[in-house]
Amino acid sequence: MAVLGLVVGGLAPTATAAAAAPDATGEAAPDGTRAGPGHHGGHGRPDATVSADGRGDFTSVQAAIDAAPAGATEPWVIAVRPGEYRELVKVPAAKPFLALVGTGRTAQDVVIAYDNANGTPKPDGTGTYGTSGSASVTVDGADFTARNLTFANLFDEAAHPEITNRQAVAVLTRADRLVFDGVRFLGNQDTLYVNSSSAAVVARAYFRDCYVEGDVDFVFGRATAVFEGCEIRSLTRGSTTNNGYVTAPSTMIANPFGFLFTRCRFTSDAPAGTVFLGRPWHPSNDPDAIGQVLVRDSWIGAHVGAPAWSDFSGGWSWRDARFAEHHNRGPGALVTPDRPQLTRAEAAAFTPRTYLAGDDGWAPFRRS
Template identity: 90%
Template sequence: MHVRRRTGLFLATFAALTVALGGNASAHERPDATVAPDGRGDFTSVQAAIDAAPAGATEPWVIAVRPGEYRELVKVPATKPFLTLVGTGRHAQDVVIAYDNANGTPKPDGSGPYGTSGSASVTLDGADFTARNLTFANLFDEAAHPEITNRQAVAVLTRADRLVFDRVRFLGNQDTLYVNSSAAAVVARAYFRDCYVEGDVDFIFGRATAVFEGGQVHSLTRGSTTNNGYVTAPSTMIDNPYGFLFTRVRFTSDAPAGTVFLGRPWHPSNDPNAIGQVLIRDSWIGDHVGAVAWADFSGGWSWRDARFAEHHNRGPGALVTDDRPQLDRAAVAGFTVRAYLSGADGWSPRGPH
């Protein structure tokens, strides 16, 4: 099962893994299993490798994923913590894990549509999961399926705590990245380092505490001259001060100027205690974002009642207006990467600094 029973394959895979980790692969990150689409690994599917991983692990169990496209649904159960997926290509786009279900896609058994959560190409319920140097995508083709009107199509759904994504790409249209938790009263944390997230409507959403440090958030155009979608749709619970933090991120788009909003407050099932929190600080914002950067959510939920703010941004879309709340230096001091992620256990995915 493990690559260590094949010396030649192990050495080749470990060399590729070292490249994927920027030359920093260590003994505990040597692959425990290798996935390769050509059959030259231990498994030909990512899910098969996950199924073979030990339950209840207390240290990383590393799956090296060799270049190729893996068209499959992937689920990491809560019984399998500490899983690590590492793409061994030179670039994140060399390894693609993808599927194409949407909210309204009928299930094969005739029991109804998948729904938003069920549409996820990848579902993560195992704590302490890490992904590096690969791509997660939902390839649902809206134009090819006009009969499907509920087009939410999730690439990744997270519901576990202490998740790390390092140089990972997330591709989709509506609802690309669903950062959530196992229950409304549970806080789950995720850290995104130098990642790329792409979509159009509410494409980073949920109630988790999520930090995006570095990387790029790209809004696709929907062909409108007035509204090409919303970057975020947080549903942070009222007793959680930390929703989404974006720091040193580039916000880009191919949409016309002033036609994309930074976010709107999502209240699942009209929950009044879901008071979204987003802070965008020290980032670059393109001109696709205009003087009014936040929008109301349907059902009468005003963005002004949410916890939306900016600090020290730059770029043609980094406007300071009455409709763009700003935190001053004193206020923003309490909203750091460490503050968002440390929690009661002192979690520090960036290291001790």
């Protein structure tokens, strides 16, 4: 059994899960995102303002991104006023250091959303969008930041029974050094696709005090991603046996760091024991995609059962992936032969800093 490349020992789950992080007023949104007015990093004023009512510089998020300078070396802050922005948003590689900041009181006040799925036909008749093409928001620009807003894919599965490929991505990331702070990600299958520009490239993303919901493989990809203080909510699909998988990592074998969940809450209204923490995804049956996931110091609800990890179709066993837990608590934090646990000494090598440092020492932990 491959577990983070280490020998596995067992520890009973005893850590206390972190509560939703409060804002300066001491309040916290019900979904774990921070309440409170938007803030603009180190800027006293935003560089551009988006407002659907026409009272800002732009009425669409994409128009503001299109107008931002290429090749920036410091943050270019786009303030987004409350409202729903039904549009496709793409941050190109030529525009690093963009920041999208919602100015509402909570992340729910600013919603950026679209409704394409993998199997949605393209309007020009050239086929369907595919999983990557279904993304409501695509981030290819490095050093991107999003704060205090919601990204969603609103594809309605029930309304489109003719579409069988139902992967519908809210956000696709392929760039390095990304920060999502107090952001909500909403969808069903394949909500959050954290990837990189190619299999040979490692891309890093940090999710702080975020809320992510979905049902099937709703956090997936080959990027290195740290989720700290987040709520990870599994939606029920109405099954009494299998209501989906939280993660589907495709971490390349040369990369020791895939997905880390620390001080998170795994919640659901699905029946007990019907949700898996993950399964190993091998894109195009790539044998070098050996997924890595560690869930540590977190609270796990009863929706996760004694077998917390699942095989992937095509004969890919979860036991050959790098899946482990450490120091969790809650009714779903069971310790069984099918729930590999790291020892304290082993877990010391797998922290947010070790995941994100890379060769440049990136440490996006201090709040601005």
